[in-house]
Amino acid sequence: MLLLAMDTATPAVTVALHDGETVVAQSSQVDARRHGELLLPAVDRVLEEAGLTLDAVTGLVVGVGPGPYTGLRVGLVTAATFSSVLGVPVHGLCTLDGLAYAAGLDEPFAVATDARRKEVYWARYGDSRTRVSEASVDRPADIAEQLAGLPVVGAGARLYPDAFPDARDPEHQSAAALAALAAEKLAAGGEGAEAGFLDPLPMYLRRPDAQVPKNYKVVTPK
Known part of the structure; x- marks a missing residue:
């Protein structure tokens, strides 16, 4: 192999x-x-x-x-x-499973990465090999109560220490x-x-930033 x-x-x-x-x-x-x-x-x-x-x-x-x-x-x-x-x-x-595995924790915890727009991608884990929730995207303040008392692994925890006070490595x-x-x-x-393998297709969770302009002017030949 x-x-x-x-x-x-x-x-x-x-x-x-x-x-x-x-x-x-x-x-x-x-x-x-x-x-x-x-x-x-x-x-x-x-x-x-x-x-x-x-x-x-x-x-x-x-x-x-x-x-x-x-x-x-x-x-x-x-x-x-x-x-x-x-x-x-x-x-x-x-x-997120890679970050969880690298953390090596044998207790409940969460993983949070930077999703930009003042949001995080996150999921909960029972231990480093077991994800117990679907991956989601949310504002840190909106999930802080759900994750209260849990260690949070990843860059998202370090970006928002008020919401995730128990930040753990690895960051990346x-x-x-x-x-x-x-x-x-x-x-x-x-x-x-x-x-636990997934199809090799992108997990976006939200629409891309680039959008087709609305009400754009249509130019046609005379």
């Missing part, structure tokens, strides 16, 4: 290789505006560090979000392209954690939705 994992649903452009037992190589850069520019060089870096070529990959893992429209598409399109070229499967995972997503979670599921014989 050699999994190539990537996630561009958050400001972290993160890539990792996992051989089924351990992380072989990884790269993470935090830059909310350069996902398309940074992802492929990161893939090249981890392959070079591992001394491997892309055709050695036997499966792909990709974070499906939730995340902003443009950045999220970069990872998903790249994973889909590699899958088509290599003829290997793509395993989608909720981005890691493809290494996403790959390790996928490898664990696959080693247990899990496939598809029953194992």
Whole structure:
């Protein structure tokens, strides 16, 4: 098994290789505006560090979000392209699940990432492997009471300390954690939705910022 994992649903452009037992190589850069520019060089870096070529990959893992429209598409399109070229499967995972797994908590907690517009993407967890709510997008003040007393993992907790006073690491997503979670599921014989894998399709939770203008002037030839 050699999994190539990537996630561009958050400001972290993160890539990792996992051989089924351990992380072989990884790269993470935090830059909310350069996902398309940074992802492929990161893939090249981890392959070079591992001394491997892309055709050695036997499966792909990709974070499906939730995340902003443009950045999220970069990872998903790249994973889909590699899958088509290599003829290997793509395993989608909720981005929040990667952060939860990396936190390693064995108590109830939540994960919150920055959704912009003064909102967060969030979900509740029973432990680091078990999500107990659907991913949602809300204003921090609107969910503060629901999450009162719970640790909250991720950048969303640090951005809104009044709503989430017990912020926990990691702050940013890691493809290494996403790959390790996928490898664990696959080693247990899990496939598809029953194992927690998702279709590699974008989880937006809301409409993109770009909209077709209303009442625009139609110009027709004379």
